[in-house]
Amino acid sequence: MPARCGPAGQAVGVHPYRRHEGTKLVVNNAVESTARGSAARRRFLIRLTVVVSGGMFIDGYVLGIVGTVIGAISTELDMSVYGEGLVGASALIGIFAGGPLGGWLADKFGRKPMFTIDLGIFVVGSVLQFVVDSSWQLFAVRLLMGVAIGAEYSIGWPLMAEFAPARLRGRCMSFAEVAWYIGFVMAFVVGYVLTTAHSADWRVVLGTSTLPAVVLFVGRLGMPESPRWLMSKGRTEEAERIADAWIEDGADRADITGEQQRRGTFGMLFSARHWRATAFISLFWFCTVTPYFAIATFSASVLAQYGLGEDGLAGAIGVNGVALAGVVVSCLLIDRLGRRKLIIPQQWVCAVVLVIIGLWTSAPPLVVLSCFLVFAFANAMCTALTGVYPGEVLPTEIRGLGTGFATAVSRVGAALGTFLFPWSMTDLGAGPTMLVAAAVCVVGAAVSQVMAPETVGRALHEISAPGGR
Template identity: 80%
Template sequence: MTTTAVAATRTPEERKRFLLRLTLVVAGGMFIDGYVLGIVGTVIGAITTDLHMSVYGEGLIGAAALIGIFAGGPLGGWLADRFGRKPMFTLDLALFVVGSVLQFFVDSSWQLFLVRLLMGVAIGAEYSISWPLMTEFAPARLRGRCLSFAEVAWYIGFVGAFIVGFALTAVDADWRLVLGTSTVPAVILFLGRLGVPESPRWLMSKGRTEEAERIAATWIADRADRADITEEQQRPGRFGMLFSREHWRSTTFISVFWFCTVTPYFAIATFSASVLARYGLGEDGLVGAIGVNGVALAGVVVSCLLIERVGRRMLTIPQQWVCAVVLVIIALWSSAPPVLVLACFLVFAFANAMCTGLTGVYPGEVLPTELRGIGTGFATAVSRVGAAIGTFLFPWSMQDLGPATTMLVAAGICVVGAVVSQVLAPETTGRALTGISTADQD
């Protein structure tokens, strides 16, 4: 059967449903990431008491999944570039399900650390597998929205984790049960991914032209998008190419931007209840914590809605400067009323989330197909180094260095991200993938 005949067997409605399904199962992976990283913050106190951990042990458990992501991102990207997006898209979820179930049975701090490390490896692979897959199927006119929706799902997972966690702890649920609730969405998502086709761009880059054209004609509606797939060249991708003359700018930008965006947010949001309580916002800061993360969710939703209208750079650069300013205010105005401190944290959460929505968009757009997986994985690893450091050191910094110094450091990180983005961030809105990666080589 010719590709034309195959294309004729799929209606526009079927292609829309496929794109919707793919968007949802990719976003589901980000939901799980947010949920796993958020849920631990609701029970970290109970874990610390039950397992007799120090403040350093508390930070290590909070950062365990992030450390796993550091390893899983590059590994998953390498496997996805070498063996294909499709098989890894399902296998990494299977690994996550195993780790999630094991949480029910841990009885020591080292067991919990290892289990959450395993889950982090699966989550890291998720970034470098699912984002390239989504990038390579999404139409150019909707690519940014489809990818940024995954970040919306991350925040829904993160906020949902706080709600579920605090609801269960209110009825004295065991912390193992609270952590293990991630098994439910993981199993549902695993089943939803079965049968997803291979990326036609990856197939084309491997010389499997007929198969690539068949899948593209079946599921990709826009002729221009299908034509752009045929421009893919068979080129080997190697890790060292990320730092070559052709690609070092893209690699530097996506890595530093992502690092500087998530590092202060993870540190503040993971321990938001205790942070806000430190500033006099309630006995335990619960309402403020949910508020901060809820506002962050609103910010990334706004970014998702605007991304195809105002462009990537407009949603990337100004917001980082806003984050830096409000953190400086929190740091230097020690006598500020608690309500003003809360307002500053809410502004930070909203602005930070707006630019965070672009961290899932840029890696797939600025890197070519042969480097899309490993490059996304490398940027994931770099970002999680920052997130892990921030999460691990934040309790110590607040205790030993004080809130003011801690917030000034966070503001400085935001400034670095803003400057690098101003210099290196390209405008990729609506452009064909082949054209973006080619422009970086000129």
């Protein structure tokens, strides 16, 4: 029987407090539903950060682990100093090819499918390390793994940039570099333990990368597609549905609607609109990683040459541990201080300490170690932003390709440094080698001083728009 209406339309027979309680119940349910949605979005952001950073962990691990057994590999396979450098640089050469290829595929076919395919390729290569028995086989397998890692850079970082809230984007993306250094340091620890305490075969040491790769592959299953990529392809309804489900901030969801349907091409990287961004991210990345890879990959032998122990491996772990601390500091400060303050002064510091090592060839071991520690810390603070900038300054249609191109350029430097470093230390000497590394740091500092934009807290569409920098 319907309720009768009394004065002012109040339903007769319905207790006013009961109506009020019913309204409160509806409101409370809505609040609880919103809270659950917000909690789910935060959990998703944490999961995405972990699975993207996991790829960088594996990259650091693979590139670091070879440095712990390169001597044993060289002895067993009877490699020359050039062959030793080539094996050390094989993964970097693969990254050179995989970065642009993976970025092009991600921009064309989507971030989601490539996010798991490239890791599957890496798992296959990692398993093959257990059975290699010649230098060319080892080179080929690690080259394949490098291709997968290169694709990881140009898929994972754009995906992270396109989901992360503007206020936390720097921290979320730079955490991948934290994971890279954790992987690099852990590789030295694992290699040290397996080679000294257990005398493990170098194939087993290299093959330990299989376990984290399999775990990460499983963790990536079921990840959604980037709503920005979907919007750029005209799949508006799907993009809005995913954005509503997984992006918490309303301003970030609104910014996605500004995406335009444009087909990305390689030539766009060098157009009047984007050449400056392309040049900056490529040169900055090149100059940051080249001296680090050269020194860190062979840090055990470098420190030993300067009189810091016969094997120098413990010192190498310490140097890379300090680098980890540096990238953590940048990760914590990046969304507070901004980008430029974390890259420009630090590159000048790196140049100064390498000049000291290069000119003071008879410096006491403690001075040399202190300089290496300062270099590792300052360089790592810069490196934390090498993946942040490409995801921010390039538009969605070329974000993957541009990140891949910058990755390739950086790995040219890293591969050259790793390949030429043993020769330079042998034929030119430690002093001139360090001065060359210092010169690279000077170039990076000058480029950053002139070209680095400040992007902290800004929406992606705003940054990549004409005149947005």
